[in-house]
Amino acid sequence: MILAQSSQPVIPNFGAGSSCERENGAFCWSWVRDNWSDVLWPALREHVVLTLLAVVIGFAIAFALALFAHRRGWVERPVTITTGILYTIPSLALFQLLVPFTKLTTLTAEIALVSYTLLIIFRNTLAGLRGVPDDVRESARGMGLSRGQLLWRVELPLALPSIVAGVRIATVTVISLATVAAFVVNKGLGAPIFDAIQRSVFKTELFAAGGLAVALALAADALLVLAQRAATPWARAGRPA
Amino acid sequence: MPPADTAQTEAAELEFRDAVKRYPGADRNAVDRLSLTVPAGEICVLVGPSGCGKTTAMRMVNRMIDITDGDILLGGRSVRQRDPTQLRREIGYVIQQIGLFPHQTIGENIATVPRLLGWPKARLGERVGALLDLVGLDRTLRERYPSQLSGGQRQRVGVARALAADPPLMLMDEPFGAIDPINRERLQDEFLRLQAEIRKTVVFVTHDIDEAIKMGDRVAILREGGVLAQYGAPEEVLTRPADDFVARFVGADRGLKRLALSRLSELDLDAVNGRRPDLRLPAGMTVRDALSEMLASAGSDALVVDDGRELGIATLDAVAGLLSRESA
Amino acid sequence: MGASGEAGVKDIVDAFPFIADHVSLLLGKAASQLGVAAIAMVIALAVAVPLGIWLGHVHRGSFLAINVSNVGRALPSLAIIAVLIAPLGLGRSTLIIALVVLAVPPILTNAYTAVDGVDRDVVDAARGMGMRERDVLLRAELPLALPLLFAAIRTAAVYVVATVPLGALVGTEGGLGDIIVDQASYRLPGVLGAALCVAVLALGVDALFAGLQRLVTPRGLRARIDYAAVQTEASAY
Numbered sequence: 001m002i003l004a005q006s007s008q009p010v011i012p013n014f015g016a017g018s019s020c021e022r023e024n025g026a027f028c029w030s031w032v033r034d035n036w037s038d039v040l041w042p043a044l045r046e047h048v049v050l051t052l053l054a055v056v057i058g059f060a061i062a063f064a065l066a067l068f069a070h071r072r073g074w075v076e077r078p079v080t081i082t083t084g085i086l087y088t089i090p091s092l093a094l095f096q097l098l099v100p101f102t103k104l105t106t107l108t109a110e111i112a113l114v115s116y117t118l119l120i121i122f123r124n125t126l127a128g129l130r131g132v133p134d135d136v137r138e139s140a141r142g143m144g145l146s147r148g149q150l151l152w153r154v155e156l157p158l159a160l161p162s163i164v165a166g167v168r169i170a171t172v173t174v175i176s177l178a179t180v181a182a183f184v185v186n187k188g189l190g191a192p193i194f195d196a197i198q199r200s201v202f203k204t205e206l207f208a209a210g211g212l213a214v215a216l217a218l219a220a221d222a223l224l225v226l227a228q229r230a231a232t233p234w235a236r237a238g239r240p241a
Numbered sequence: 242m243p244p245a246d247t248a249q250t251e252a253a254e255l256e257f258r259d260a261v262k263r264y265p266g267a268d269r270n271a272v273d274r275l276s277l278t279v280p281a282g283e284i285c286v287l288v289g290p291s292g293c294g295k296t297t298a299m300r301m302v303n304r305m306i307d308i309t310d311g312d313i314l315l316g317g318r319s320v321r322q323r324d325p326t327q328l329r330r331e332i333g334y335v336i337q338q339i340g341l342f343p344h345q346t347i348g349e350n351i352a353t354v355p356r357l358l359g360w361p362k363a364r365l366g367e368r369v370g371a372l373l374d375l376v377g378l379d380r381t382l383r384e385r386y387p388s389q390l391s392g393g394q395r396q397r398v399g400v401a402r403a404l405a406a407d408p409p410l411m412l413m414d415e416p417f418g419a420i421d422p423i424n425r426e427r428l429q430d431e432f433l434r435l436q437a438e439i440r441k442t443v444v445f446v447t448h449d450i451d452e453a454i455k456m457g458d459r460v461a462i463l464r465e466g467g468v469l470a471q472y473g474a475p476e477e478v479l480t481r482p483a484d485d486f487v488a489r490f491v492g493a494d495r496g497l498k499r500l501a502l503s504r505l506s507e508l509d510l511d512a513v514n515g516r517r518p519d520l521r522l523p524a525g526m527t528v529r530d531a532l533s534e535m536l537a538s539a540g541s542d543a544l545v546v547d548d549g550r551e552l553g554i555a556t557l558d559a560v561a562g563l564l565s566r567e568s569a
Numbered sequence: 570m571g572a573s574g575e576a577g578v579k580d581i582v583d584a585f586p587f588i589a590d591h592v593s594l595l596l597g598k599a600a601s602q603l604g605v606a607a608i609a610m611v612i613a614l615a616v617a618v619p620l621g622i623w624l625g626h627v628h629r630g631s632f633l634a635i636n637v638s639n640v641g642r643a644l645p646s647l648a649i650i651a652v653l654i655a656p657l658g659l660g661r662s663t664l665i666i667a668l669v670v671l672a673v674p675p676i677l678t679n680a681y682t683a684v685d686g687v688d689r690d691v692v693d694a695a696r697g698m699g700m701r702e703r704d705v706l707l708r709a710e711l712p713l714a715l716p717l718l719f720a721a722i723r724t725a726a727v728y729v730v731a732t733v734p735l736g737a738l739v740g741t742e743g744g745l746g747d748i749i750v751d752q753a754s755y756r757l758p759g760v761l762g763a764a765l766c767v768a769v770l771a772l773g774v775d776a777l778f779a780g781l782q783r784l785v786t787p788r789g790l791r792a793r794i795d796y797a798a799v800q801t802e803a804s805a806y
Contacts, residue, residue, distance in 0.1 A: 090731035093767035139340025144329030157344045176645035203655040213648035221643040237386040
């Protein structure tokens with residue numbers, strides 16, 4: 001294990017805090033209370049920002065690629081293969097391999113995180129667009145919708161559940177991998193996790209930071225499920241009476 | 242039914258002029274020099290076995306398929322000169338699977354083309370209500386989604402949607418093909434009643450000769466390779482099939498089919514003269530159904546009544562007379 | 570615990586001689602990475618496959634099977650490792666338990682949907698021909714479910730192999746990850762070389778399982794295999 005190069009020096013505070021902390025107890029509320037505003041809350045906020053940025057950029061790229069592939073079928077294969085390889089490269093390796101190019105920066109973290117969103121969003125968007133029933137497309141054309149109108153008024157609304165499902169998977173994936181991003185940039189919930197390991201496995205910090213990451217992922221997942229429901233009122237309409 | 246807002250645009254004449262469709266790489270034409278004219282306000286049924294090009298011919302009209310050669314004129318203007326999306330907004334289009342937009346309410350579905358044409362909101366709302374009335378659907382359905390409707394209701398919405406911008410021409414591709422026989426008959430009757438009111442020019446595609454005879458003012462029978470075998474009124478096609486193919490296609494029971502085209506009131510009825518057959522039949526019944534009733538009553542004559550008024554006595558001889566009269 | 574910023578593109582070039590010079594070290598680390606992954610996969614398969622198949626066969630527990638996956642998919646890998654270290658301590662077994670926790674949900678759910686989703690007409694026909702329940706499962710449902718099941722196993726295997734290096738981040742055995750986090754000993758070219766090897770290893774495992782998936786697919790279903798893969802991966806992570 002190498003030593004951390006975090007911005008502030010790590011001072012083990014065994015001895016400084018409560019007896020629970022000095023004895024590295026299973027979980028010390030006092031530590032969480034004392035370090036919430038300086039450690040946990042900033043890390044959580046950074047984590048959310050890292051994630052949002054990656055998902056937004058990844059969505060823009062993958063969505064544009066999917067629209068292109070929807071028009072020109074040959075685009076699908078090369079995009080799937082490329083994004084599939086990016087998706088398969090383990091996070092630690094990808095972060096490290098980017099360092100020679102973009103150094104230890106947030107940019108490095110974001111490039112890697114964005115690359116993990118592409119395959120899922122691309123594939124789900126394309127599958128959603130292709131899943132529009134032929135008769136719906138036929139009647140839309142027959143009524144005189146232009147290609148753009150067909151896409152924006154019919155195909156995309158119908159693809160929405162699949163697109164949001166893709167965004168949902170991409171989001172939880174990025175939340176997961178953003179913890180690893182602390183390997184290259186001292187940000188996000190990975191930072192307190194690494195910090196805790198350095199401090200002779202400080203249990204409270206490990207548990208608190210890890211738990212926050214899990215909670216964040218589950219909350220984001222639930223939020224996107226709700227968004228999906230809100231965006232597709234027709235899917236909830238009942239059967240004929 | 243309020244007639245409001247339903248018949249502003251005049252129906253337009255439709256003419257196929259040596260229209261040809263040939264797909265790249267095919268060894269023969271899908272539609273072969275098709276020439277026929279549908280007078281404004283009439284229903285023309287394109288009918289024939291699968292592969293006869295009937296749907297292709299219809300889809301060339303709104304340029305869902307492009308014409309290879311020849312021309313199609315709507316109201317005297319070549320469709321080839323028109324921008325396809327503009328053209329399609331002027332032509333109602335109903336397909337077998339209907340293709341309602343699942344993510345839009347019934348009201349939004351019906352308003353599709355008027356919205357594309359930029360109608361003001363108030364007029365849209367009025368129009369949707371009037372159309373729901375017109376096709377016999379409750380106005381409360383406008384906020385529902387298509388998945389909440391039965392097949393027959395969806396089909397009515399499909400027709401309402403096609404009529405929304407009051408097009409001079411309607412194209413209907415096997416519109417009742419996916420409906421069970423009982424409801425299909427009801428929808429056919431409803432559409433004929435509707436058509437009597439709105440008088441659109443309609444091109445109607447089906448593979449079912451009975452439906453063609455029932456729905457068509459004129460019937461165009463196509464054979465494989467997109468060749469027009471015969472074009473004429475249903476009576477004409479039944480009475481004087483142009484060739485063996487048409488005769489076989491309309492079926493050996495074409496005599497009976499002809500009876501379905503006439504109502505009892507059109508028979509040469511005998512005077513009542515005090516006779517009182519037990520069988521009483523309404524004057525509006527088709528002769529075919531009446532014959533079936535008469536045969537079921539052991540060949541009995543029937544008293545034809547119209548709103549309680551006794552018109553006369555229908556006999557089996559009179560039925561036979563009708564057939565010989567028309568084939569003469 | 571972090572990479573060094575003193576890096577240049579030249580170091581990527583130097584990574585290749587490092588790989589050439591340290592074949593046995595890298596192979597050893599790769600083997601240990603695959604070993605840890607294999608143990609975790611075997612345990613995860615032993616738990617998830619029979620349970621998923623059984624639930625799918627009786628068409629029960631869809632709520633359990635689907636929601637286990639939805640929650641499981643959302644679990645951040647490093648966070649789970651961290652949370653488990655708190656009570657269990659640093660060690661190989663902690664890492665393996667974390668990997669099992671991460672691998673079970675996608676396998677369970679897809680084993681369930683694979684069997685549950687077999688065409689009911691086929692199953693009906695099998696019963697109608699007088700097959701016993703065991704034969705229905707073994708001769709009709711399982712062969713038809715295999716492509717989807719293998720797609721899930723493939724996804725999980727790649728995921729597990731890719732996650733083992735995270736163990737190195739928290740100080741337990743992490744296969745090639747041990748090199749990636751130890752720049753003090755291996756210098757940057759060594760770290761990058763190991764990162765390249767990790768990437769190749771993951772892609773290799775993916776390709777291997779793609780081949781297996783193809784092998785287990787009944788001939789009549791081969792045209793549909795890509796579809797099956799899309800379905801699984803869309804619901805696996």
